[in-house]
Amino acid sequence: MSIASEIKILTLAGLGLVMSLAGNGLQGYVYLQQRDALTEARTTLTNSAEATDLAQRAANSCSASITTLETSAAVQAALATQAREFANKLAGKHAAAADKILSTPPAVPGNDCASAQARVADLLAARKKGGD
Incomplete structure (x- = not known):
């Protein structure tokens, strides 16, 4: 082999090297880019899973609060219905008492003051006896 062919071989070997x-x-650069992209994707996936879990817990808490509010509203509505019924009965009694007072003729005709005193005396006597 000649020196020229050896130089060609060495040149080709150097070029191959x-x-x-x-x-x-x-290949190393591409590997590092893929590794970094994979690491970033895993981090994003972990953060997304945590955010999803947090959102799910918040939604569950909200649902539980709404259920509690619905129960409380139903109780308040029942209490309000009872209170209205009681108030209507009481208002009926008071209206009947007012009608009785307004329809009763004066105790002393022509003397409003004496009639009022007689009416107050009757009301006080009825209260002492346990009446309205």
Whole structure:
């Protein structure tokens, strides 16, 4: 073999070595880019899972609060209905008493003051006996 052919072989071997190093460098760069992208994707996935879990817990808490409010509203509505019924009965009694007072003729005709005194005396006597 001649020196020229040896130089060609060494040149080709050197060129092959440089190309191999460049290929390995490129492959390493691509690997590092993929690794970083995968790490970022895993972090995003973990954060998304945590956010989803937090949102689910918030929604469950909200649903439980709404259920509690519905129960409380039903109790308040029942109490309000009872209170209205009681108030209507009491108002009926008071209206009947007012009608009785207004329809009763004066105790002393022509003397409003004496009639009022007689009416107050009757009311006080009825209260002492346990009446309205």
